[in-house]
Amino acid sequence: MYDGEFAEIYDLVHAGRGKDYAREATSVAALVRERCPQADSLLDVACGTGAHLQEFALKFTHVAGLELIADMASIATRRVPDAQIAVGDMRDFALGRRFAAITCMFSSIGHLADQDELDAAFACFAAHTEPGGVCVVEPWWFPEAFLDGYVSADVVRSGDRSIARVSHSVEKEGVAVMDVHYVLADPAGGVRHLAEQHHITLHPREAYEAAAESAGYRVRYLEGGPSGRGLFVATLPAVS
Known part of the structure; x- marks a missing residue:
C-alpha cells in the first residue's frame, strides 16, 4: 500500500483530483495559532510524500514528519530536506521531543483498526505535544x-x-x-x-473524542474540513 509506483503517482493523482495542500495547510495553521499563538514547531503524522509538510514548513520554523511507508518517507525527505522525516507507526513512536502542533491529515488515522489503536495513537500524539499545544486530526467518514x-x-x-x-x-x-x-x-x-x-x-465520532480525552486533550469537532469529513482540534492543557 502506497509503496513503489503507487508512491510515485500519489501526488500526480491527488493534485489532478483538485487537492489543494497549500490552502489546507494555511487553514490548519490558522486553527493552531488561534489556540496557541506562539506555536512555531509542528509534527505531521502520516506525512506521506510531504505535500502538507512542505507547506507547513513555510509557516512554522521547525517541522518534522512521521510516515509508515519508507517509499513515501523518501519522497518527503527529498521534498522537505530540512525536516526530520522518521519512518514509524503512529501507534507507537518516540521522537525524543515535543511540538507545539501535531497534525494527522487526509484521514490517515482511519487506517487504525479499533478503539485500542486509536487510544494508542492519541497517546503518542499527546506524548509529543507541548503543554498548551494543539493536535489537529482529519478523520475518515463516520x-x-x-x-x-x-x-x-x-x-x-x-x-x-x-x-x-x-x-x-x-x-x-x-x-x-x-x-x-x-x-x-x-x-x-x-x-x-x-x-x-x-x-x-468507520470509527464513530465518539471513538475519536474518547481517544483524545483519554490522552489528556480537550477536544472539539469542527464540521467541514478539507474533504468534508471535518476536523478534530484538540488542545493539551498548559502546565499551571
Missing part, C-alpha cells in the same frame, strides 16, 4: 455519513503521461473496503494497470 457502494472516477494528465483512477467502496463490518484501479499510459511504458485495496475503519 458510519452514518459513509456512502455504501460509492464510485469515483478521475483522469489526470501530466505532460505526456495520463492516469485514470477508478474506485469502488463498500462497507463490511464497520470497515470501508475500497478497491482502487489505475490505468497508466505514457510514451515509454505504454499502457499498464495497477490495483490496490484499502481497509479504512
Whole structure:
C-alpha cells in the first residue's frame, strides 16, 4: 500500500483530483495559532510524500514528519530536506521531543483498526505535544455519513503521461473496503494497470473524542474540513 509506483503517482493523482495542500495547510495553521499563538514547531503524522509538510514548513520554523511507508518517507525527505522525516507507526513512536502542533491529515488515522489503536495513537500524539499545544486530526467518514457502494472516477494528465483512477467502496463490518484501479499510459511504458485495496475503519465520532480525552486533550469537532469529513482540534492543557 502506497509503496513503489503507487508512491510515485500519489501526488500526480491527488493534485489532478483538485487537492489543494497549500490552502489546507494555511487553514490548519490558522486553527493552531488561534489556540496557541506562539506555536512555531509542528509534527505531521502520516506525512506521506510531504505535500502538507512542505507547506507547513513555510509557516512554522521547525517541522518534522512521521510516515509508515519508507517509499513515501523518501519522497518527503527529498521534498522537505530540512525536516526530520522518521519512518514509524503512529501507534507507537518516540521522537525524543515535543511540538507545539501535531497534525494527522487526509484521514490517515482511519487506517487504525479499533478503539485500542486509536487510544494508542492519541497517546503518542499527546506524548509529543507541548503543554498548551494543539493536535489537529482529519478523520475518515463516520458510519452514518459513509456512502455504501460509492464510485469515483478521475483522469489526470501530466505532460505526456495520463492516469485514470477508478474506485469502488463498500462497507463490511464497520470497515470501508475500497478497491482502487489505475490505468497508466505514457510514451515509454505504454499502457499498464495497477490495483490496490484499502481497509479504512468507520470509527464513530465518539471513538475519536474518547481517544483524545483519554490522552489528556480537550477536544472539539469542527464540521467541514478539507474533504468534508471535518476536523478534530484538540488542545493539551498548559502546565499551571
